[in-house]
Amino acid sequence: MARNVVVTGGFGALGRVVAETFARQGDTVVRVDFAAQAPAGNEGGLDIPGVDLTDAAACENLVAQITGKLGGIDVLVNVAGGFTWETLADGSLESWQRMFAMNVLTAATITKAALEPLKASAAGRIVNIGAGAAIKADMGMGAYAASKAGVHRLTEALATELAGTGVTVNAILPSIIDTPTNRADMPDADYSAWVKPQAIADAIAFLASDQARAITGALIPATRGSEA
Template sequence: MSGRSIIVTGAFGVLGRVVAAAFANQGDRVARVDFAPVAPDSFERGLDFAGIDLTDSAMAERAVADAADAHGGVDVLVNVAGGFTWQTVEEGGAEVWEKMFTMNLRSNMTITKAALPMLKRSPAGRIVNIGAEAAVQAGAGMGAYAASKAGVHRLTEALAAELAGSGVTVNAILPSIIDTPANRADMPDADTAQWVQPQAIADVILFLASPAARSISGALLPVTRGQST
């Protein structure tokens, strides 16, 4: 299955870069898509599409079309793009909820819709979304974030049902806290032993995108163990 055309959104972030590299390392052609205007590193094994606002359907459609033209279609879409805000209902406002739904759910839906025709033409189309363990049962200050990620879970399930008669599978992984520099800076006193490594998440995504996972669709898969190897 190497040599496939892969799109990874949010691909300039810590997790996105690891996921993109994992696909490239096995011989796939990867398009990295991100809102940031400039990539933080060079990516000689694929293409970078910077400054892409995935909340804009037209921009999402152009990014997909350009990636498909360059790589001969689209076989796998990995939706990493998103964001996080901690704010209580009492202290926050509707704008925080709108921001989270825009960043985490709308950005997912627009590019997924744009990629669907090509994914359905692929011999083994795959969509992998990033949900959140925190959306299963939200804690204090997690309402807006958890609600938006719960929307990603429901989108995953609904789309899997819609595509049941096709060769496309749709699944989501539900990480707990991901071990990133930003999370370590935000939680300097936390015990990071059970935080999930980005490479571990990438490994699960590679599996869900592989022929071995051909019979799995509509799954919400927890990824919560902190082992580094």
């Protein structure tokens, strides 16, 4: 049965692949992004650009728009986020606030707005993107890792909060993702060891499926490189 799937950060490298994966399954995909213009693709779906996911009112309006057009929300995938590398000594404390806003607040705000339609779904699913770096942070990763650790705690707490409903809440924890941006930033790295966006999208699709109905509150590492 076709579902309504919302992908935040849906215009980015990972978000586009996640959206395409659900669309191939026959789902109706809503790609949401802060960017002003949607990339090509998503035929039969809905693209909503220019959304500030840290703004509660904007998220409430977004959910109202989606439910008004599609009738409900079955799956929410929180891909939206950001990254920074800087040491505490040489970096800015504003980076800690920015990472919290981009990674934790975006997920919390849209999820809160979408809770009622997700609970009304026959099998609501929330999948967040955490980070392997938030398990043990390396130098320069403090602000990013702290914010992604917040996503992990949000995932666990919300899974318990929704235990009496049909909604599951899980997170995928990738290592380095093989994206054009990461390749440009690390040109001498071994890309074969990086996790491919499609592999992450496949794991998300599984967590959103009926086969994963018993899994909630899980933080699942995705660390293996592959050619897929």
